[in-house]
Amino acid sequence: MSLKCTSNDQELLSIDFDNEGWENLRARNRKDRALKMTCCGADVVLRQTKLGTQYFAHAKKGRCTAVTDTAEAMIAREAIAKAVRRAGWNASLEMPRAPVEEGGWTLDVQADREGGKPVAFKVQWGRLPLDEVAHYQAMSQAAGIRTLWFMRQQSIPVEKATPAFRLSHDVDTNTCFVSLPGPCYHPVFASSKNSEGPNYWQQHVDLGSFVEGALAGKLRFAPQVGCTLPLDVCVAYTECWRCKKTTGLVIDLCFAASRVLQGAADVTANIYDFDDERRGADLLMATLPVETLARHGIGAIKPRFSRTEGRTCLSNGCIHCDALQGRFFDHEVAYDAQPVLSVDVLFDDRWVSHLEDRDAIDRWWFDDRPCDGAAEDAPQS
Structure with a gap:
């Protein structure tokens, strides 16, 4: 089965023939037997699959090793x-x-x-x-x-x-x-x-x-890398263990790629992904400054000393007394978290390098928007 054959050393493609042209070619071939298979030079018959595709087939298969396709x-x-x-x-x-x-x-x-x-x-x-x-x-x-x-x-x-x-x-x-x-x-x-x-x-x-x-x-x-994406900050509100007042905890960070690149996957992280030699902490603190968080009843995100972990680590804090709200408190209220604020960020290597789970990022994406030129990762590159 083939979509091409030769006629006097000239290549013919089945896709070049409409129904009338196909029948005319079939009739001519019956008379002069000029069509040959490209795989072995055998005589050709013209056929059509059950789904309507026109193709060239061996008049007699003989010893040709060409496979039969579906x-x-x-x-x-x-x-x-x-x-x-x-x-x-x-x-x-x-x-x-x-x-x-x-x-x-x-x-x-x-x-x-x-x-x-x-x-x-x-x-x-x-x-x-x-x-x-x-x-x-x-x-x-x-x-x-x-x-x-x-x-x-x-x-x-x-x-x-x-x-x-x-x-x-x-x-x-x-x-x-x-x-x-x-x-x-x-x-x-x-x-x-x-x-x-x-x-x-x-x-x-x-x-x-x-x-x-x-x-x-x-x-x-x-596709998300290098794009400006909305960063949705998902927050849960709970009682501070020290001062007993209500404070907001940042549970998840969602880079909402789907709102910018239709069909692309959103990328989810948490603040602990950025607890890396200050680089990640500085990036997150600059993106979510104290003043912005406070307007939504959320305590500052910053490095604090944790007695549980025995080290200084990036953490949520109480908006009232700044007491460290450990990961245990995050897990307790995680199911109540909702998007509370959103900021636009350039999703570049500064963010990507801190993410352990890249499954949502390392995927192909098809852009169905009007084309404005070849993309960097186009297949012809």
Whole structure:
């Protein structure tokens, strides 16, 4: 099964023919048998999958080792190739990059344009171990090609070096969709039982639109970094253990990326993430000064000596008597915390370097806003 063949050494692509042109080509081929398979030179017959994709097949398979693909994989490749062209790039289909004895590595669609680096797209409908994905990606990188993977399986890589996304086919609309891993997704724990949860998949995009957007620079890794984000301060109010008066405790810090970058994950931290050789404390204290917190009934955040921990550490304090409100008090009232104030911050390395949990950050994000130029982490880079 192939989307291309040759005719007198000229390459023909099935996507170039409408229904009438396809039938005319079929009739001509019956007469002159000029169409040949690119894989082995065998005679060609023209066929159509159950999902409507036109393709070239062996008139007689013989000893050819070319694999038979699913209808879903074929319609996905067709959608990718057409999207590449709509984006203004040249599309090359089924580009072999290694002989069969070396694994039969083939790029399903390669996008090229003058003055730019090639971008390839790989459709993987059958299961493939992640170490093999890494192997093929390394071969692709060595060839100077940036490859994006569309994989049906639940377990996919989540890393900048290997852009990988889940591929599905909607039977009702006969359309392929791309899903991006959300902040709770981890390939080790992905399974058929939990893989459909809303926290696992953050965005769902039509495959053609996704390819066009990726080539236009709309695909970014760790999109929150470098953006100005609202920092929501979540506070709970409790009784101070010393003076018995009500004081506010900062429980969570939420960098609300979703309000700026639709579909991007929010990033949550707490004040103890910034208790690091004063750098983090200074940053947090400058962002949430005493005067700002006091207007909301919240005590100062600053380093205080903790007898429990035997050291000076960043902490909440009582707004009335400044007594240290330890982590124990935070845990006791954490479920009552609500956003009380919000300030805009530049979410750069000063913040990111203090976060132990980067799962919400180190994810791909598709920008569906009007394109204003290629992004730094666009696949063509």
